[in-house]
Amino acid sequence: MENNYVCIMAGGIGSRFWPASREQKPKQFLDIIGSGKSLIRMTFERFASYIPASNIFVVTNKMYKQQVLEHLPELDESQVLVEPARKNTGPAVAYFSMRLQAINPNGVYVMAPADHFIEKEEVFNTNIKKALDFASKENVLLTLGITPTRPDTGYGYIHYGDANNNGFNKVQSFREKPDLETAQKYLDDGSYLWNAGIFVWSAKSILYSFEVNAPELYKKLNEGADKYNTSEEQEFIDKNYNEIESISVDYAILEKANNIFTLPSDIGWSDIGTWASLHALTAEGENKIQINSEDAVLDEVENCLIRVPKDKLVVIKGLEDFIVIDEEDVLLIYPKSQEQEIKALRNGLNKKEFT
Amino acid sequence: MENNYVCIMAGGIGSRFWPASREQKPKQFLDIIGSGKSLIRMTFERFASYIPASNIFVVTNKMYKQQVLEHLPELDESQVLVEPARKNTGPAVAYFSMRLQAINPNGVYVMAPADHFIEKEEVFNTNIKKALDFASKENVLLTLGITPTRPDTGYGYIHYGDANNNGFNKVQSFREKPDLETAQKYLDDGSYLWNAGIFVWSAKSILYSFEVNAPELYKKLNEGADKYNTSEEQEFIDKNYNEIESISVDYAILEKANNIFTLPSDIGWSDIGTWASLHALTAEGENKIQINSEDAVLDEVENCLIRVPKDKLVVIKGLEDFIVIDEEDVLLIYPKSQEQEIKALRNGLNKKEFT
Numbered sequence: 001m002e003n004n005y006v007c008i009m010a011g012g013i014g015s016r017f018w019p020a021s022r023e024q025k026p027k028q029f030l031d032i033i034g035s036g037k038s039l040i041r042m043t044f045e046r047f048a049s050y051i052p053a054s055n056i057f058v059v060t061n062k063m064y065k066q067q068v069l070e071h072l073p074e075l076d077e078s079q080v081l082v083e084p085a086r087k088n089t090g091p092a093v094a095y096f097s098m099r100l101q102a103i104n105p106n107g108v109y110v111m112a113p114a115d116h117f118i119e120k121e122e123v124f125n126t127n128i129k130k131a132l133d134f135a136s137k138e139n140v141l142l143t144l145g146i147t148p149t150r151p152d153t154g155y156g157y158i159h160y161g162d163a164n165n166n167g168f169n170k171v172q173s174f175r176e177k178p179d180l181e182t183a184q185k186y187l188d189d190g191s192y193l194w195n196a197g198i199f200v201w202s203a204k205s206i207l208y209s210f211e212v213n214a215p216e217l218y219k220k221l222n223e224g225a226d227k228y229n230t231s232e233e234q235e236f237i238d239k240n241y242n243e244i245e246s247i248s249v250d251y252a253i254l255e256k257a258n259n260i261f262t263l264p265s266d267i268g269w270s271d272i273g274t275w276a277s278l279h280a281l282t283a284e285g286e287n288k289i290q291i292n293s294e295d296a297v298l299d300e301v302e303n304c305l306i307r308v309p310k311d312k313l314v315v316i317k318g319l320e321d322f323i324v325i326d327e328e329d330v331l332l333i334y335p336k337s338q339e340q341e342i343k344a345l346r347n348g349l350n351k352k353e354f355t
Numbered sequence: 356m357e358n359n360y361v362c363i364m365a366g367g368i369g370s371r372f373w374p375a376s377r378e379q380k381p382k383q384f385l386d387i388i389g390s391g392k393s394l395i396r397m398t399f400e401r402f403a404s405y406i407p408a409s410n411i412f413v414v415t416n417k418m419y420k421q422q423v424l425e426h427l428p429e430l431d432e433s434q435v436l437v438e439p440a441r442k443n444t445g446p447a448v449a450y451f452s453m454r455l456q457a458i459n460p461n462g463v464y465v466m467a468p469a470d471h472f473i474e475k476e477e478v479f480n481t482n483i484k485k486a487l488d489f490a491s492k493e494n495v496l497l498t499l500g501i502t503p504t505r506p507d508t509g510y511g512y513i514h515y516g517d518a519n520n521n522g523f524n525k526v527q528s529f530r531e532k533p534d535l536e537t538a539q540k541y542l543d544d545g546s547y548l549w550n551a552g553i554f555v556w557s558a559k560s561i562l563y564s565f566e567v568n569a570p571e572l573y574k575k576l577n578e579g580a581d582k583y584n585t586s587e588e589q590e591f592i593d594k595n596y597n598e599i600e601s602i603s604v605d606y607a608i609l610e611k612a613n614n615i616f617t618l619p620s621d622i623g624w625s626d627i628g629t630w631a632s633l634h635a636l637t638a639e640g641e642n643k644i645q646i647n648s649e650d651a652v653l654d655e656v657e658n659c660l661i662r663v664p665k666d667k668l669v670v671i672k673g674l675e676d677f678i679v680i681d682e683e684d685v686l687l688i689y690p691k692s693q694e695q696e697i698k699a700l701r702n703g704l705n706k707k708e709f710t
Contacts, residue, residue: 019670295709297700313685313709315374315700317693324688330668331681333688338672345652345670354650354668 003106004132006047007096010040010060010068010114011083015355016274016339018346019330020307023355028114029067032272033282034292039272040114044072046121047110050129057081057099058114059092084238089197090252091244094210094221095237101203102229108136108202116196117281119268127265131200134166134261141209141253142168142200145193145262146269151183154273156195156250160262168261174254193262196269199249206253213256220244275323275339279305305336330354357410358461359487361402362451365395365415365423365469366438370710371629371694373701374685375662378710383469384422387627388637389647394627395469399427401476402465405484412436412454413469414447439593444552445607446599449565449576450592455558457584463491463557471551472636474623482620486555489521489616496564496608497523497555500548500617501624506538509628511550511605515617523616529609548617551624554604561608568611575599630678630694634660660691685709
């Protein structure tokens, strides 16, 4: 187990959760579920139950370094890898892999987003352990595939085949977010899984794949090979990261590599990507209401998500299918079915203090 | 003019304006219009343009004495008459009249609520001056009658006759809030006015009327005759006020006296009694929106009243005929047509800190 590591990706802005999620304090640092813990804290604790805190790392934007350390005081500063610019997941994975190679050439790790929800943690942990074990033995890239429960058009899909190795299925292809008809076909077919963006691989395997499939990116970051895990690492990153191409690990590696395997996992996963998906996850009762206030007088309110300061009294009558978000400086009252407009609306604001 | 005085009534709770209006800071102390001034300040300034501040008094509940002095720093503490209990307008009028009699036996005064709106201030002031002049010369009780502009069922009405004295019409009777059909008849008839609760009379005339028409109330307060305008006044009031019957000046005096005259006045008056009446007064533009925030993104929002902290960004889509009130500790989103429920809703709250 001493070769097992975790890399938590925590650099996103979560702009679909505006106005709760802000550039200065994005979604991963919020208690978005109502559990009393931030999402990054929940993610950390999930892994910390079987991987030592000293082996858990976070990659984030420099803007969020202090917040990461506040939410995860178990981490040493050196365990927070700081990106000077947002370059999508590809460079982040390559960067962490080079750091890990410098720490432990036999290192194997889970890469997981900081801001997802997993209901069945035991099943999840069992599957992750299996994956770490498999990835430590063979040159494979593993992805956790989520058994779909509905024809969701908001997720990418993994198409897998029968070929089997250590209980893992060979991935045939990755599919973009489908339309509803296609999503229904995927669901009926049974050989498609949701792509959760949770990966397991060894530093060695993934770096080899970068070298082959994304040689330019590999080359640029490998110029600092002798600097990783030394006092010169940050300076090298700060100088060279900006020149690197912004690309997702999906495009850079997964769509090209042919050593990818998946483990169909029924773990009650949600990426909590939007207010509506949070509502679907947490709404309660006959009227399907999700509200975080302890004092509320609701009458003829249905299918709404209501988020206010915790000790605020909420009195609402006659509202259906709405999102109500009351932040200190912003009040949003929006039809839930039109929440996809929120991101653009946020980006169009003149006063940047509200973003 | 040295005999002219003003008595501003400022003891109410304004519970129909909950959650903006609170027991600790009721409507009269709020900038409810969006003028930058509280209603009591606007009322004071209206009179102070032609009556010296030293002749302007306020009757209020002891809870609000400090707030009155903060909003009207021109007043000496002695100009704020403090009621230890809420007893409706009858005792307040009798109390102030006895104080005034002790100050100036020839005193004549306007009694006006602190929380009304008057659009045409010049017409109002001209009429008040006429009334003060008339009331200083004869034993009459004068009330400003508002020329109705619609068949309003929320106001009481004054029925006046032809008999005329100094340009004032004799009042035949006061009528309770009518149903719509009756209100329409009143409007068509032309001899009915809205009763605005703005009165003009001399201390002498109104006290005589109390002695005749409300002898018990008169007797109890007159026991302190030698204490008014002395250091013993407050102690006397604190001791005796609780025993006094709670009664409006309308019931105690106006419905009984036969020396009441009115001046039909077209002054753009509103008692701003409810959120909807405020909205009717202040809503702007094609979509009839009243909003106090400088930053707002409204889409498909019509006929709404929106009140939030001034520097708060408001983003609302798809809301029609709603009241949205965002106070620091309470958020209200309510159908405007059902606003009459708000008072009861407020009164039913368990946590008194929200009232």
